[in-house]
Amino acid sequence: MSEQAWPAGFRINPRANGASPAWVERFQGIPSSWISDSMGRSIGTMGLAAYHNRIDLIVAAPAVTVRVRPGDNLMLHKAMEIANPGDFIVVDGGGDLSQALIGGNMQTTAIRKGLAGFVIDGAIRDLVDWANGKMPIWARGFTHRGPSKEGPGEINVPVAVGGMVVNPGDLVVADCDGVLAVSPSDFEALWPHIEKQKEKEAKLRQANASETPDPERFNSILRAKGCPV
Known part of the structure:
Protein backbone atom coordinates (compact mmCIF):
# COMPACT_ATOMS: atom_id res chain seq x y z
CA MET A 1 0.00 0.00 0.00
CA SER A 2 1.11 3.56 -0.66
CA GLU A 3 1.71 6.14 2.04
CA GLN A 4 -1.71 7.65 1.27
CA ALA A 5 -3.57 4.34 1.34
CA TRP A 6 -3.26 3.53 5.05
CA PRO A 7 -6.44 4.25 7.06
CA ALA A 8 -6.00 6.50 10.08
CA GLY A 9 -4.19 4.73 12.91
CA PHE A 10 -3.13 1.71 10.81
CA ARG A 11 0.38 1.21 9.42
CA ILE A 12 2.51 -1.84 8.62
CA ASN A 13 6.10 -0.94 7.77
CA PRO A 14 8.69 -3.42 6.50
CA ARG A 15 10.98 -5.11 8.99
CA ALA A 16 13.98 -2.88 9.72
CA ASN A 17 17.47 -4.15 8.97
CA GLY A 18 19.05 -3.06 12.23
CA ALA A 19 21.17 -5.23 14.48
CA SER A 20 23.29 -7.59 12.38
CA PRO A 21 23.60 -11.29 13.29
CA ALA A 22 27.24 -10.70 14.27
CA TRP A 23 26.34 -7.98 16.77
CA VAL A 24 23.40 -9.98 18.09
CA GLU A 25 25.78 -12.86 18.78
CA ARG A 26 28.29 -10.55 20.47
CA PHE A 27 25.68 -9.26 22.91
CA GLN A 28 24.46 -12.74 23.88
CA GLY A 29 25.05 -13.40 27.57
CA ILE A 30 25.81 -9.77 28.47
CA PRO A 31 23.80 -8.83 31.60
CA SER A 32 21.52 -5.82 31.30
CA SER A 33 23.23 -4.27 34.34
CA TRP A 34 26.60 -4.18 32.53
CA ILE A 35 25.01 -2.45 29.55
CA SER A 36 23.13 -0.05 31.82
CA ASP A 37 26.34 0.92 33.64
CA SER A 38 28.04 1.42 30.27
CA MET A 39 25.22 3.74 29.12
CA GLY A 40 25.20 6.05 32.12
CA ARG A 41 22.78 4.09 34.33
CA SER A 42 19.83 6.07 32.98
CA ILE A 43 18.62 3.88 30.09
CA GLY A 44 16.08 1.05 30.16
CA THR A 45 12.55 0.11 31.09
CA MET A 46 10.88 0.67 34.42
CA GLY A 47 7.97 -1.32 35.82
CA LEU A 48 8.16 -4.42 33.62
CA ALA A 49 8.68 -7.92 35.01
CA ALA A 50 9.68 -11.29 33.57
CA TYR A 51 6.96 -13.97 33.56
CA HIS A 52 8.78 -16.93 31.98
CA ASN A 53 10.24 -18.39 35.19
CA ARG A 54 13.85 -18.37 33.93
CA ILE A 55 15.98 -16.20 36.20
CA ASP A 56 19.14 -17.32 34.39
CA LEU A 57 17.99 -16.27 30.92
CA ILE A 58 19.51 -13.38 28.93
CA VAL A 59 17.93 -12.59 25.55
CA ALA A 60 19.51 -10.31 22.92
CA ALA A 61 17.60 -9.90 19.66
CA PRO A 62 16.52 -7.30 17.07
CA ALA A 63 13.23 -5.51 17.69
CA VAL A 64 10.03 -5.69 15.71
CA THR A 65 7.98 -2.90 17.24
CA VAL A 66 4.21 -2.70 17.62
CA ARG A 67 1.95 0.09 18.83
CA VAL A 68 -1.59 -1.00 19.73
CA ARG A 69 -4.71 0.55 21.13
CA PRO A 70 -4.80 -0.42 24.81
CA GLY A 71 -6.50 -3.80 25.16
CA ASP A 72 -6.46 -4.61 21.43
CA ASN A 73 -4.02 -7.10 19.87
CA LEU A 74 -4.93 -7.12 16.17
CA MET A 75 -1.59 -5.68 15.12
CA LEU A 76 0.30 -7.94 17.51
CA HIS A 77 -1.07 -10.93 15.61
CA LYS A 78 0.07 -9.35 12.34
CA ALA A 79 3.52 -8.57 13.74
CA MET A 80 3.96 -12.19 14.77
CA GLU A 81 3.01 -13.25 11.26
CA ILE A 82 5.62 -11.08 9.53
CA ALA A 83 8.44 -11.36 12.12
CA ASN A 84 11.49 -13.48 11.40
CA PRO A 85 12.74 -16.29 13.62
CA GLY A 86 14.91 -14.74 16.33
CA ASP A 87 13.05 -11.41 16.43
CA PHE A 88 12.06 -9.72 19.69
CA ILE A 89 8.51 -8.33 19.50
CA VAL A 90 8.21 -5.11 21.50
CA VAL A 91 4.67 -3.84 22.13
CA ASP A 92 3.60 -0.39 23.25
CA GLY A 93 0.25 -1.07 24.89
CA GLY A 94 0.17 2.19 26.80
CA GLY A 95 0.77 0.39 30.10
CA ASP A 96 -2.90 -0.62 30.18
CA LEU A 97 -3.81 -3.58 32.42
CA SER A 98 -7.54 -3.80 31.75
CA GLN A 99 -7.23 -6.44 28.99
CA ALA A 100 -4.45 -8.90 28.17
CA LEU A 101 -2.66 -8.46 24.86
CA ILE A 102 -1.23 -11.98 24.63
CA GLY A 103 -1.85 -15.40 26.13
CA GLY A 104 -1.00 -19.07 25.93
CA ASN A 105 -2.36 -19.75 22.45
CA MET A 106 -0.19 -17.00 20.99
CA GLN A 107 2.77 -18.41 22.92
CA THR A 108 2.34 -21.66 20.99
CA THR A 109 2.54 -19.75 17.70
CA ALA A 110 5.62 -17.85 18.87
CA ILE A 111 7.41 -21.06 19.81
CA ARG A 112 6.61 -22.58 16.42
CA LYS A 113 7.96 -19.50 14.65
CA GLY A 114 11.13 -19.42 16.75
CA LEU A 115 10.67 -15.87 18.02
CA ALA A 116 13.17 -14.60 20.60
CA GLY A 117 10.56 -13.23 23.01
CA PHE A 118 8.16 -10.42 23.86
CA VAL A 119 8.28 -7.13 25.71
CA ILE A 120 4.71 -6.01 26.47
CA ASP A 121 3.96 -2.62 28.04
CA GLY A 122 0.53 -3.91 28.95
CA ALA A 123 -1.04 -7.05 30.37
CA ILE A 124 -0.64 -10.75 29.58
CA ARG A 125 -2.67 -13.77 30.66
CA ASP A 126 -2.30 -17.55 31.01
CA LEU A 127 0.60 -17.22 33.43
CA VAL A 128 0.92 -20.99 33.82
CA ASP A 129 1.73 -21.28 30.11
CA TRP A 130 4.38 -18.56 30.23
CA ALA A 131 5.93 -20.08 33.35
CA ASN A 132 6.99 -23.13 31.32
CA GLY A 133 10.05 -21.14 30.26
CA LYS A 134 9.68 -21.92 26.58
CA MET A 135 9.09 -18.34 25.41
CA PRO A 136 10.60 -15.33 27.21
CA ILE A 137 8.19 -12.51 28.03
CA TRP A 138 8.39 -9.27 29.99
CA ALA A 139 5.19 -7.36 30.75
CA ARG A 140 3.63 -4.60 32.84
CA GLY A 141 1.19 -6.99 34.54
CA PHE A 142 -1.52 -9.57 33.97
CA THR A 143 -5.27 -10.09 33.89
CA HIS A 144 -7.71 -12.85 32.93
CA ARG A 145 -9.62 -10.45 30.64
CA GLY A 146 -8.96 -11.02 26.96
CA PRO A 147 -8.34 -8.47 24.19
CA SER A 148 -10.36 -7.05 21.33
CA LYS A 149 -9.16 -7.44 17.74
CA GLU A 150 -10.30 -4.29 16.01
CA GLY A 151 -7.23 -2.04 15.82
CA PRO A 152 -5.96 0.46 15.13
CA GLY A 153 -2.24 -0.18 15.44
CA GLU A 154 1.14 0.23 13.79
CA ILE A 155 4.07 -2.09 13.12
CA ASN A 156 7.73 -1.11 12.89
CA VAL A 157 7.39 2.44 14.16
CA PRO A 158 9.15 4.07 17.14
CA VAL A 159 7.45 2.98 20.39
CA ALA A 160 7.78 3.62 24.11
CA VAL A 161 7.81 0.74 26.60
CA GLY A 162 8.38 1.23 30.29
CA GLY A 163 9.68 4.76 29.68
CA MET A 164 12.20 3.60 27.05
CA VAL A 165 12.09 4.43 23.34
CA VAL A 166 12.60 1.46 21.02
CA ASN A 167 13.08 1.87 17.28
CA PRO A 168 12.56 -0.90 14.73
CA GLY A 169 15.77 -2.91 14.41
CA ASP A 170 17.21 -1.83 17.76
CA LEU A 171 18.96 -4.57 19.71
CA VAL A 172 16.85 -5.42 22.75
CA VAL A 173 18.65 -7.07 25.67
CA ALA A 174 16.54 -8.44 28.50
CA ASP A 175 17.13 -10.51 31.63
CA CYS A 176 15.74 -10.87 35.14
CA ASP A 177 16.96 -7.34 36.01
CA GLY A 178 15.26 -5.50 33.16
CA VAL A 179 15.08 -4.58 29.49
CA LEU A 180 17.33 -2.29 27.44
CA ALA A 181 17.37 -1.17 23.82
CA VAL A 182 20.59 -0.29 22.00
CA SER A 183 20.67 1.50 18.65
CA PRO A 184 22.89 -0.21 16.06
CA SER A 185 24.55 3.17 15.49
CA ASP A 186 25.89 2.99 19.06
CA PHE A 187 27.37 -0.53 18.94
CA GLU A 188 30.94 0.40 18.02
CA ALA A 189 31.21 3.20 20.59
CA LEU A 190 29.47 1.25 23.34
CA TRP A 191 31.29 -2.07 23.08
Whole structure:
Protein backbone atom coordinates (compact mmCIF):
# COMPACT_ATOMS: atom_id res chain seq x y z
CA MET A 1 0.00 0.00 0.00
CA SER A 2 1.11 3.56 -0.66
CA GLU A 3 1.71 6.14 2.04
CA GLN A 4 -1.71 7.65 1.27
CA ALA A 5 -3.57 4.34 1.34
CA TRP A 6 -3.26 3.53 5.05
CA PRO A 7 -6.44 4.25 7.06
CA ALA A 8 -6.00 6.50 10.08
CA GLY A 9 -4.19 4.73 12.91
CA PHE A 10 -3.13 1.71 10.81
CA ARG A 11 0.38 1.21 9.42
CA ILE A 12 2.51 -1.84 8.62
CA ASN A 13 6.10 -0.94 7.77
CA PRO A 14 8.69 -3.42 6.50
CA ARG A 15 10.98 -5.11 8.99
CA ALA A 16 13.98 -2.88 9.72
CA ASN A 17 17.47 -4.15 8.97
CA GLY A 18 19.05 -3.06 12.23
CA ALA A 19 21.17 -5.23 14.48
CA SER A 20 23.29 -7.59 12.38
CA PRO A 21 23.60 -11.29 13.29
CA ALA A 22 27.24 -10.70 14.27
CA TRP A 23 26.34 -7.98 16.77
CA VAL A 24 23.40 -9.98 18.09
CA GLU A 25 25.78 -12.86 18.78
CA ARG A 26 28.29 -10.55 20.47
CA PHE A 27 25.68 -9.26 22.91
CA GLN A 28 24.46 -12.74 23.88
CA GLY A 29 25.05 -13.40 27.57
CA ILE A 30 25.81 -9.77 28.47
CA PRO A 31 23.80 -8.83 31.60
CA SER A 32 21.52 -5.82 31.30
CA SER A 33 23.23 -4.27 34.34
CA TRP A 34 26.60 -4.18 32.53
CA ILE A 35 25.01 -2.45 29.55
CA SER A 36 23.13 -0.05 31.82
CA ASP A 37 26.34 0.92 33.64
CA SER A 38 28.04 1.42 30.27
CA MET A 39 25.22 3.74 29.12
CA GLY A 40 25.20 6.05 32.12
CA ARG A 41 22.78 4.09 34.33
CA SER A 42 19.83 6.07 32.98
CA ILE A 43 18.62 3.88 30.09
CA GLY A 44 16.08 1.05 30.16
CA THR A 45 12.55 0.11 31.09
CA MET A 46 10.88 0.67 34.42
CA GLY A 47 7.97 -1.32 35.82
CA LEU A 48 8.16 -4.42 33.62
CA ALA A 49 8.68 -7.92 35.01
CA ALA A 50 9.68 -11.29 33.57
CA TYR A 51 6.96 -13.97 33.56
CA HIS A 52 8.78 -16.93 31.98
CA ASN A 53 10.24 -18.39 35.19
CA ARG A 54 13.85 -18.37 33.93
CA ILE A 55 15.98 -16.20 36.20
CA ASP A 56 19.14 -17.32 34.39
CA LEU A 57 17.99 -16.27 30.92
CA ILE A 58 19.51 -13.38 28.93
CA VAL A 59 17.93 -12.59 25.55
CA ALA A 60 19.51 -10.31 22.92
CA ALA A 61 17.60 -9.90 19.66
CA PRO A 62 16.52 -7.30 17.07
CA ALA A 63 13.23 -5.51 17.69
CA VAL A 64 10.03 -5.69 15.71
CA THR A 65 7.98 -2.90 17.24
CA VAL A 66 4.21 -2.70 17.62
CA ARG A 67 1.95 0.09 18.83
CA VAL A 68 -1.59 -1.00 19.73
CA ARG A 69 -4.71 0.55 21.13
CA PRO A 70 -4.80 -0.42 24.81
CA GLY A 71 -6.50 -3.80 25.16
CA ASP A 72 -6.46 -4.61 21.43
CA ASN A 73 -4.02 -7.10 19.87
CA LEU A 74 -4.93 -7.12 16.17
CA MET A 75 -1.59 -5.68 15.12
CA LEU A 76 0.30 -7.94 17.51
CA HIS A 77 -1.07 -10.93 15.61
CA LYS A 78 0.07 -9.35 12.34
CA ALA A 79 3.52 -8.57 13.74
CA MET A 80 3.96 -12.19 14.77
CA GLU A 81 3.01 -13.25 11.26
CA ILE A 82 5.62 -11.08 9.53
CA ALA A 83 8.44 -11.36 12.12
CA ASN A 84 11.49 -13.48 11.40
CA PRO A 85 12.74 -16.29 13.62
CA GLY A 86 14.91 -14.74 16.33
CA ASP A 87 13.05 -11.41 16.43
CA PHE A 88 12.06 -9.72 19.69
CA ILE A 89 8.51 -8.33 19.50
CA VAL A 90 8.21 -5.11 21.50
CA VAL A 91 4.67 -3.84 22.13
CA ASP A 92 3.60 -0.39 23.25
CA GLY A 93 0.25 -1.07 24.89
CA GLY A 94 0.17 2.19 26.80
CA GLY A 95 0.77 0.39 30.10
CA ASP A 96 -2.90 -0.62 30.18
CA LEU A 97 -3.81 -3.58 32.42
CA SER A 98 -7.54 -3.80 31.75
CA GLN A 99 -7.23 -6.44 28.99
CA ALA A 100 -4.45 -8.90 28.17
CA LEU A 101 -2.66 -8.46 24.86
CA ILE A 102 -1.23 -11.98 24.63
CA GLY A 103 -1.85 -15.40 26.13
CA GLY A 104 -1.00 -19.07 25.93
CA ASN A 105 -2.36 -19.75 22.45
CA MET A 106 -0.19 -17.00 20.99
CA GLN A 107 2.77 -18.41 22.92
CA THR A 108 2.34 -21.66 20.99
CA THR A 109 2.54 -19.75 17.70
CA ALA A 110 5.62 -17.85 18.87
CA ILE A 111 7.41 -21.06 19.81
CA ARG A 112 6.61 -22.58 16.42
CA LYS A 113 7.96 -19.50 14.65
CA GLY A 114 11.13 -19.42 16.75
CA LEU A 115 10.67 -15.87 18.02
CA ALA A 116 13.17 -14.60 20.60
CA GLY A 117 10.56 -13.23 23.01
CA PHE A 118 8.16 -10.42 23.86
CA VAL A 119 8.28 -7.13 25.71
CA ILE A 120 4.71 -6.01 26.47
CA ASP A 121 3.96 -2.62 28.04
CA GLY A 122 0.53 -3.91 28.95
CA ALA A 123 -1.04 -7.05 30.37
CA ILE A 124 -0.64 -10.75 29.58
CA ARG A 125 -2.67 -13.77 30.66
CA ASP A 126 -2.30 -17.55 31.01
CA LEU A 127 0.60 -17.22 33.43
CA VAL A 128 0.92 -20.99 33.82
CA ASP A 129 1.73 -21.28 30.11
CA TRP A 130 4.38 -18.56 30.23
CA ALA A 131 5.93 -20.08 33.35
CA ASN A 132 6.99 -23.13 31.32
CA GLY A 133 10.05 -21.14 30.26
CA LYS A 134 9.68 -21.92 26.58
CA MET A 135 9.09 -18.34 25.41
CA PRO A 136 10.60 -15.33 27.21
CA ILE A 137 8.19 -12.51 28.03
CA TRP A 138 8.39 -9.27 29.99
CA ALA A 139 5.19 -7.36 30.75
CA ARG A 140 3.63 -4.60 32.84
CA GLY A 141 1.19 -6.99 34.54
CA PHE A 142 -1.52 -9.57 33.97
CA THR A 143 -5.27 -10.09 33.89
CA HIS A 144 -7.71 -12.85 32.93
CA ARG A 145 -9.62 -10.45 30.64
CA GLY A 146 -8.96 -11.02 26.96
CA PRO A 147 -8.34 -8.47 24.19
CA SER A 148 -10.36 -7.05 21.33
CA LYS A 149 -9.16 -7.44 17.74
CA GLU A 150 -10.30 -4.29 16.01
CA GLY A 151 -7.23 -2.04 15.82
CA PRO A 152 -5.96 0.46 15.13
CA GLY A 153 -2.24 -0.18 15.44
CA GLU A 154 1.14 0.23 13.79
CA ILE A 155 4.07 -2.09 13.12
CA ASN A 156 7.73 -1.11 12.89
CA VAL A 157 7.39 2.44 14.16
CA PRO A 158 9.15 4.07 17.14
CA VAL A 159 7.45 2.98 20.39
CA ALA A 160 7.78 3.62 24.11
CA VAL A 161 7.81 0.74 26.60
CA GLY A 162 8.38 1.23 30.29
CA GLY A 163 9.68 4.76 29.68
CA MET A 164 12.20 3.60 27.05
CA VAL A 165 12.09 4.43 23.34
CA VAL A 166 12.60 1.46 21.02
CA ASN A 167 13.08 1.87 17.28
CA PRO A 168 12.56 -0.90 14.73
CA GLY A 169 15.77 -2.91 14.41
CA ASP A 170 17.21 -1.83 17.76
CA LEU A 171 18.96 -4.57 19.71
CA VAL A 172 16.85 -5.42 22.75
CA VAL A 173 18.65 -7.07 25.67
CA ALA A 174 16.54 -8.44 28.50
CA ASP A 175 17.13 -10.51 31.63
CA CYS A 176 15.74 -10.87 35.14
CA ASP A 177 16.96 -7.34 36.01
CA GLY A 178 15.26 -5.50 33.16
CA VAL A 179 15.08 -4.58 29.49
CA LEU A 180 17.33 -2.29 27.44
CA ALA A 181 17.37 -1.17 23.82
CA VAL A 182 20.59 -0.29 22.00
CA SER A 183 20.67 1.50 18.65
CA PRO A 184 22.89 -0.21 16.06
CA SER A 185 24.55 3.17 15.49
CA ASP A 186 25.89 2.99 19.06
CA PHE A 187 27.37 -0.53 18.94
CA GLU A 188 30.94 0.40 18.02
CA ALA A 189 31.21 3.20 20.59
CA LEU A 190 29.47 1.25 23.34
CA TRP A 191 31.29 -2.07 23.08
CA PRO A 192 34.65 -0.96 24.60
CA HIS A 193 32.77 0.33 27.65
CA ILE A 194 31.04 -3.03 28.04
CA GLU A 195 34.42 -4.80 27.84
CA LYS A 196 35.78 -2.50 30.58
CA GLN A 197 32.70 -3.14 32.69
CA LYS A 198 33.23 -6.88 32.31
CA GLU A 199 36.81 -6.54 33.57
CA LYS A 200 35.72 -4.27 36.43
CA GLU A 201 33.05 -6.74 37.56
CA ALA A 202 35.54 -9.62 37.55
CA LYS A 203 38.06 -7.65 39.65
CA LEU A 204 35.43 -6.53 42.17
CA ARG A 205 34.13 -10.06 42.63
CA GLN A 206 37.65 -11.41 43.10
CA ALA A 207 38.51 -8.71 45.66
CA ASN A 208 35.27 -9.21 47.59
CA ALA A 209 35.71 -12.97 47.62
CA SER A 210 39.30 -12.71 48.90
CA GLU A 211 38.48 -10.09 51.54
CA THR A 212 41.00 -7.66 50.02
CA PRO A 213 38.79 -4.84 48.70
CA ASP A 214 40.32 -1.41 48.19
CA PRO A 215 39.14 0.80 51.11
CA GLU A 216 39.96 3.92 49.11
CA ARG A 217 37.15 3.10 46.70
CA PHE A 218 34.68 4.64 49.15
CA ASN A 219 36.93 6.49 51.61
CA SER A 220 38.08 8.91 48.92
CA ILE A 221 34.44 9.79 48.17
CA LEU A 222 33.69 10.34 51.85
CA ARG A 223 36.74 12.59 52.29
CA ALA A 224 35.78 14.65 49.24
CA LYS A 225 32.41 15.30 50.90
CA GLY A 226 34.08 16.47 54.10
CA CYS A 227 33.48 13.33 56.11
CA PRO A 228 36.51 12.27 58.23
CA VAL A 229 37.44 8.60 57.85
